Amino acid sequence: MYKVAYSQVLVVILLLGLYSALGQDGGQTTDGGRQKKVIKGKTVQEMAAKSNLPEWEVYKRLFMQQRKEQLDAVKSILQMGSYEKQYKMIEMLFEKIFDVVEKKRVLLIENGFLPTDEFPKDESIREAFSMVAEATAFFGDILLRLPDISHKIYERHKEWQVSLGWCITYLNQSDIFSIDSDQKLNLLSLVAQELQLVERDPNYINPYKTEVNEMIEEAKKQQQMEEKEKKKKKKKEKRKGPRLTGVRNEL
Numbered sequence: 001m002y003k004v005a006y007s008q009v010l011v012v013i014l015l016l017g018l019y020s021a022l023g024q025d026g027g028q029t030t031d032g033g034r035q036k037k038v039i040k041g042k043t044v045q046e047m048a049a050k051s052n053l054p055e056w057e058v059y060k061r062l063f064m065q066q067r068k069e070q071l072d073a074v075k076s077i078l079q080m081g082s083y084e085k086q087y088k089m090i091e092m093l094f095e096k097i098f099d100v101v102e103k104k105r106v107l108l109i110e111n112g113f114l115p116t117d118e119f120p121k122d123e124s125i126r127e128a129f130s131m132v133a134e135a136t137a138f139f140g141d142i143l144l145r146l147p148d149i150s151h152k153i154y155e156r157h158k159e160w161q162v163s164l165g166w167c168i169t170y171l172n173q174s175d176i177f178s179i180d181s182d183q184k185l186n187l188l189s190l191v192a193q194e195l196q197l198v199e200r201d202p203n204y205i206n207p208y209k210t211e212v213n214e215m216i217e218e219a220k221k222q223q224q225m226e227e228k229e230k231k232k233k234k235k236k237e238k239r240k241g242p243r244l245t246g247v248r249n250e251l
């Protein structure tokens, strides 16, 4: 119980990070939230100036850092154990993700901003771009690691398909997904193949499936062990305590 509650909190925090990742210039990160610190537009510019790296390169590194945190959230969904809980959580996340994407996508189109342009000076464009990139990455991480549930939910929402197709084509012009130490392959290409937005490579497999199965097995074992422990404890209590409690528990 405790574990699940914790995971949910983590996911929600990360989701909030999705909204506020870029924050406002001048807004202090007094909450200590790493998310806000990480991809704040001004930080990118300051770091670029200090390190002599191009702004896009700095952004890319920060983006990769943040992807790791999102991945932790996905792992916590995997460890939820119950299918219903995972389903509800993913449905809620997808709804938020596509809500963000749809709003920000319009802004990017209206401003004619392309990922091949210079790193945006305008805060709202920086924010829109970053949110689209983060949301797409988060979606992809969930899709590839929990494919069965994700497919089910995604296929019920035809309206998301246009959004996602656009995001993949759009972000594919950027190189922020190109080198990704956590990824065995390019995430955009994996997502496009997994959803068959493009023709699948004959050798295509979802590279995370085995990894995920192992994690699920591990979580199951853990749960079984915990249940055994509980039963043992209960048995002891049952022997000591009044019979009625035991009977009620069985009902």
Ligand SMILES: *[C@@H]1O[C@H](CO)[C@@H](O)[C@H](O)[C@H]1NC(C)=O
Pocket: 168, 169, 172, 188, 189, 192, 198
């Ligand atoms: C991304 O762009 C490259 C080069 O233009 C192309 O070969 C590839 O198919 C594109 N990937 C996706 C997922 O659209």
